[in-house]
Amino acid sequence: MAIAPLRSMQLKGLCVVVLCLLVWLAGIAQAAIEVQSFDDPHLSERYKGLSQKLRCPMCQNESIAASNSPISADMRERVANMLRDGASNKTIKQTMVQRFGDYVLYKPRLEARTWLLWGLPIGLVALGGVIVTVFVVRRRRHTEETLSDNERQRLEGLTSRHDSTDTHSRDEP
Structure with a gap:
């Protein structure tokens, strides 16, 4: 006796699925x-x-x-x-x-009022190229600079102090 309500529920579920499918297909047909x-x-x-x-x-x-x-x-x-x-x-x-x-x-269209729209990307690429070039040139100049006399004396003092501590540490063991 419990089988009849189960079949009724399955049939109702199938009807709901078929109805949803028909509504979906009708929507697709309208959307064509x-x-x-x-x-x-x-x-x-x-x-x-x-x-x-x-x-x-x-x-x-x-x-x-x-x-x-x-x-x-x-x-x-x-x-x-x-x-x-x-x-x-x-x-x-x-x-x-x-x-x-x-x-x-x-x-x-390329018109007077749209020139900025067309020219802006080209202008930004050109500006980026100029900025990169400026940074590269500055960096090269910065690395090519020589030390002043004062900086050279200070560097020699630091390296000689380091060399003297290095020789003492080698003699101790």
Whole structure:
């Protein structure tokens, strides 16, 4: 008689597992990113390239190809429509920048307002090279310095005192 409640519990547990699996699969199906279809394979390649180079304004460092946000879906749709209309990659990027700002570009354009962004790494490497060079030159000069007469006499006094204690300790045993 104890077997019937055990089977009932196992059946309930199995139902819960199956229900969780179905909910999980439904979530995955909803999360699937729509695929744009093109008649021309060249347009398809351009679409893939552009969608990888444009960043989702809502997500943190995620391309519109990988993002699941509604803004990315809108951007992907706009890119596909502009490609079908014959727009160039440059025009599409400019349109996206006008609409969403410079943040959508993974590689910011070289302009007057972005020169610091592009030049700072080069400037820091150059500054580091100058600092290392200055330290090396100073160190070489410091090691090449000769002793003054006063320092030389003091050194001779210390070494002669050391030599005399050395000879006394050798004679004692």
